[in-house]
Amino acid sequence: MADESAEKTEEPTSRRLEKARSEGQLPRSIELPVAAMALGAVGFFSLMGGWLFKGMSQLFVSQLEFDRKITDKAELLPGFFAQAVVDAFLLILPFMLLMYLIAILSTVLSGGLVFSMEMLAPNFSKLNPLSGLKRIVGIKALIELAKSIAKFVVVGGILLLQVGNHMDELLNLANMDLNQAMAIAGKLIVDASFWLAMGLLLIALVDVPIQHYQVHKKLMMSRQEIKDEMKNSEGRPEVKQKIKQRQREMANNKMMAKVKDADVVITNPQHFAVALSYDPNGEGAPILLAKGSDEMARRIREEAQAHAVELFPAPELARALYFTTQVDEPIPEGLYHAVAQVIAYVFSLNQSYAAGEGVMKPVPVVPENMRFDSNGLPV
Numbered sequence: 001m002a003d004e005s006a007e008k009t010e011e012p013t014s015r016r017l018e019k020a021r022s023e024g025q026l027p028r029s030i031e032l033p034v035a036a037m038a039l040g041a042v043g044f045f046s047l048m049g050g051w052l053f054k055g056m057s058q059l060f061v062s063q064l065e066f067d068r069k070i071t072d073k074a075e076l077l078p079g080f081f082a083q084a085v086v087d088a089f090l091l092i093l094p095f096m097l098l099m100y101l102i103a104i105l106s107t108v109l110s111g112g113l114v115f116s117m118e119m120l121a122p123n124f125s126k127l128n129p130l131s132g133l134k135r136i137v138g139i140k141a142l143i144e145l146a147k148s149i150a151k152f153v154v155v156g157g158i159l160l161l162q163v164g165n166h167m168d169e170l171l172n173l174a175n176m177d178l179n180q181a182m183a184i185a186g187k188l189i190v191d192a193s194f195w196l197a198m199g200l201l202l203i204a205l206v207d208v209p210i211q212h213y214q215v216h217k218k219l220m221m222s223r224q225e226i227k228d229e230m231k232n233s234e235g236r237p238e239v240k241q242k243i244k245q246r247q248r249e250m251a252n253n254k255m256m257a258k259v260k261d262a263d264v265v266i267t268n269p270q271h272f273a274v275a276l277s278y279d280p281n282g283e284g285a286p287i288l289l290a291k292g293s294d295e296m297a298r299r300i301r302e303e304a305q306a307h308a309v310e311l312f313p314a315p316e317l318a319r320a321l322y323f324t325t326q327v328d329e330p331i332p333e334g335l336y337h338a339v340a341q342v343i344a345y346v347f348s349l350n351q352s353y354a355a356g357e358g359v360m361k362p363v364p365v366v367p368e369n370m371r372f373d374s375n376g377l378p379v
Contacts (some may be wrong), residue, residue: 008220015229020219027211029110031147031204036106037099038197044095046190053186055091059084110208140214147207154199162192252296255327258289259300260307264346266321269313271374273297274321275304276331278343285330286339291322310346316366317342323376338364 012020020026045052063084163170166188173181221229259265262275263286272293278286292300304311317338324332331339341362348359371379 008222008225010221010223010226012216012219012221013226013229016219016221020215025215025219027110027208027215028107029204029208029211031200031207032110033103033106035197035200035204036102038193038200040098040102041095042190042194042197044098045193048094049186049190052091052095056088059087059091110211143210143214147203150203151200154203155196158195158199159192162188162195252292255290256299256303259303259309262289262304262309264310264312264342265300265304266312266314266318266342267301268297268315268318269311271297272315272318272322273300273304274318274325275300275309276321276339276343280347285333285336286343287330288321288325288327291325291327293322310349312342312346314338314342314364316371317364319372319374319376320366320370323372324370332370334367334370338366 169184169188173185176184258277259275262277265273265275267273273291273296274288275290276286277289290300301311303309317335320335321331321339324335341364345359345362369378373379
């Protein structure tokens with residue numbers, strides 16, 4: 001069983017994939033950027049080659065012509081040559097930017113873009129001779145050897161075909177004037193470069209799935225690794241306890257915010273407090289907005305007093321509501337009559353204050369099957 005659990009037969013989890021990505025472990029095909037840049041170069045020279053070579057020719061000719069001022073004053077030569085360097089750089093700048101853009105896009109296409117500081121850190125394990133030997137004789141080394149052989153065969157084959165198909169034109173170049181020979185030679189070079197790039201692209205299309213497979217296989221997990229990851233993700237008991245405590249605090253704060261909207265708070269009067277709300281124009285039963293015992297009950301009473309919510313001492317009714325009703329739920333049918341007496345008293349109390357009259361305080365009776373002690377046990 002131990003051997004079976006150690007085998008990496010399970011798919012990598014999302015956490016493993018995210019960690020691998022942060023460490024820079026992404027499928028990268030070297031062949032795809034090379035093929036893409038080769039195709040980009042062919043396209044650039046096909047469209048802009050005439051402009052580039054014309055500009056380079058003019059620049060070359062201009063460097064062979066010296067103004068007399070420059071020949072008389074040697075201190076002007078550095079500026080003259082510096083200007084030539086700037087002009088040459090500006091000529092090749094579009095080509096360099098195109099290659100840079102293609103290199104980035106093709107790299108992102110093969111495995112995505114990520115910046116990892118861990119990849120920049122020195123890895124001394126690569127200096128281990130045993131690890132180096134494994135890389136030399138391993139499967140990855142064989143794949144790289146196969147790709148190198150394939151590139152040699154493809155490039156060599158395409159060059160042989162191009163030379164064989166255009167042998168007559170190559171031999172006639174010596175009999176042509178310079179401009180015509182340069183034009184034909186340029187066309188032959190572009191055609192050969194195009195087919196070379198297509199061959200490299202074919203190799204890249206084979207290499208990309210291989211790289212994805214190799215990285216995926218490397219990230220495969222054993223059953224024990226998945227169990228360990230789940231255990232770590234769940235966290236230590238003290239951390240889980242703090243999370244639960246924080247969740248309870250947030251729930252209690254949310255509940256306390258509703259006390260101000262209550263019509264009455266029924267108390268034990270010390271150990272329990274239950275806040276109720278009733279809409280006389282609605283058809284539903286009263287709703288329990290908040291409830292608590294001991295410290296929470298004290299906070300509910302203080303919050304009610306701060307917002308002039310009536311406190312009604314009724315120990316049996318407070319315990320019955322506390323143990324039978326959840327927050328934001330209507331009270332049970334068995335307590336309708338007792339709660340109705342309390343709410344009617346509170347509503348009439350408000351009216352009597354305005355009229356200057358007294359109201360008799362009711363004594364709500366709780367059904368026997370809904371009477372509890374302070375521990376929630378039936379009495």
